[in-house]
Amino acid sequence: MNQRNLAPMASACLLVLVLLVSSASAGDISIPSPALYSQLETFHGHVCAGSIFGARLGLAAKEALKAAGGTGKVVATYYDLSCPVDGIQVAAGTTYGNKALTVNDRDEHRLILTAEGNKRSVEVRLTKKAEELGLKSRDLGKKIKSLPAGSQERLKLEREVEEIYGWLKTAPTAEVVSVVMIDGTKSR
Numbered sequence: 001m002n003q004r005n006l007a008p009m010a011s012a013c014l015l016v017l018v019l020l021v022s023s024a025s026a027g028d029i030s031i032p033s034p035a036l037y038s039q040l041e042t043f044h045g046h047v048c049a050g051s052i053f054g055a056r057l058g059l060a061a062k063e064a065l066k067a068a069g070g071t072g073k074v075v076a077t078y079y080d081l082s083c084p085v086d087g088i089q090v091a092a093g094t095t096y097g098n099k100a101l102t103v104n105d106r107d108e109h110r111l112i113l114t115a116e117g118n119k120r121s122v123e124v125r126l127t128k129k130a131e132e133l134g135l136k137s138r139d140l141g142k143k144i145k146s147l148p149a150g151s152q153e154r155l156k157l158e159r160e161v162e163e164i165y166g167w168l169k170t171a172p173t174a175e176v177v178s179v180v181m182i183d184g185t186k187s188r
Contacts (some may be wrong), residue, residue, distance in 0.1 A: 036059075037055065049164065056130075062091065062092045076102070087102060124180075125180075
């Protein structure tokens with residue numbers, strides 16, 4: 001193939017890459033399976049909004065990065081030292097043990113996942129609705145602990161928390177997280 005024939009091919013490859021990246025929106029990403037949530041509960045020790053957040057963030061980032069053609073080892077940076085870290089480890093496969101997870105404790109539910117092979121990155125954040133539901137479940141959990149076991153009020157609040165967890169686990173991805181591709185040449 002001569003040099004003149006390579007230019008149109010390179011343009012076509014770039015167009016395909018742009019289409020792949022633009023199609024990697026949160027709406028195209030699958031919802032974690034019940035088996036993943038079961039594994040997460042075992043790993044984390046209990047069910048909470050935070051660990052569910054981490055699973056949703058981690059899976060969304062992993063799938064978006066794959067759709068964008070990310071290659072090589074995947075590394076993660078999360079910006080809050082809390083329960084979502086365990087969900088990220090389980091869903092994205094980036095762990096402290098494999099030196100693929102860094103936590104910068106800045107009280108932000110923000111995950112950046114980068115493919116080391118070609119430096120493609122995605123940033124995933126919780127939606128406002130998901131964050132609000134997480135805070136609500138935390139507040140309800142505090143109230144639950146103050147009520148007698150088996151009381152009607154406690155049972156009502158426990159059901160409400162379970163409904164929140166159910167929504168966080170099964171809502172369409174775009175309602176729980178937002179996914180943004182990051183230019184591989186920028187350092188974050």
